[in-house]
Amino acid sequence: EVQLVQSGGVVVQPGGSLRLSCTASGFVFDDYTMHWVRQVPGKGLEWLALIDWEGRSADYADSLEGRFTVSRDNTKHSLYLQMKSLTIEDTALYFCAREDDHLRHFDYWGQGTLVTVSS
Amino acid sequence: EIVMTQSPATLSVSPGERATLSCRASQSIDTNLAWYQQKPGQAPRLLIYAASARATGLPARFSASGSGTEFTLTISSLQSEDSAVYYCLQYDDWPPWTFGHGTKVEI
Numbered sequence: 001e002v003q004l005v006q007s008g009g010v011v012v013q014p015g016g017s018l019r020l021s022c023t024a025s026g027f028v029f030d031d032y033t034m035h036w037v038r039q040v041p042g043k044g045l046e047w048l049a050l051i052d053w054e055g056r057s058a059d060y061a062d063s064l065e066g067r068f069t070v071s072r073d074n075t076k077h078s079l080y081l082q083m084k085s086l087t088i089e090d091t092a093l094y095f096c097a098r099e100d101d102h103l104r105h106f107d108y109w110g111q112g113t114l115v116t117v118s119s
Numbered sequence: 120e121i122v123m124t125q126s127p128a129t130l131s132v133s134p135g136e137r138a139t140l141s142c143r144a145s146q147s148i149d150t151n152l153a154w155y156q157q158k159p160g161q162a163p164r165l166l167i168y169a170a171s172a173r174a175t176g177l178p179a180r181f182s183a184s185g186s187g188t189e190f191t192l193t194i195s196s197l198q199s200e201d202s203a204v205y206y207c208l209q210y211d212d213w214p215p216w217t218f219g220h221g222t223k224v225e226i
Contacts, residue, residue, distance in 0.1 A: 045206055046218070095163075104213065105151075105168045106163075107165050109164075
């Protein structure tokens, strides 16, 4: 069974940094491109970033303005999102998602990590 | 960036009725479109990919069609567990991948 299990929710102060994690099981992790998507409470879905199967290539939403970095450790079957210079507008539920190996939609999602940016 | 527009924003239907959800792309995306269902407190669940291909295990009451810029998700004979928000996603021109703002189906 494919599973993506994310780290627990966290509260961080404005201007702070945070690293989210997503651990995969049930499939060959290093065969797949992985993504991060977020959802402001009560709002829609926003794509944030992707990283290719070997971790050599990444791409980001322009809105992040270079504040987030995606990485992966295939030996640990884990995906990460390093977030810095956080603002209140970054308060959201963050999901990791697996990209389908043929087409480019997202076929499996993690359960989400709630990040609250608050003083 | 391709803009995805979903309509209606909210759809109120009775059990057993049919629901038709629409998604429009700001430019042609061929059939590179997926549909997701999201219930409160849960991650999105893949329903449809390639505009009309049903995900594994999806009940037959869910169907979808479309190509180019106009797409439709149909839920025939709605059941109470179909109450959710439904999103479309384009994966034709990326980055970024872009979602519609969702249609809330109330039963």
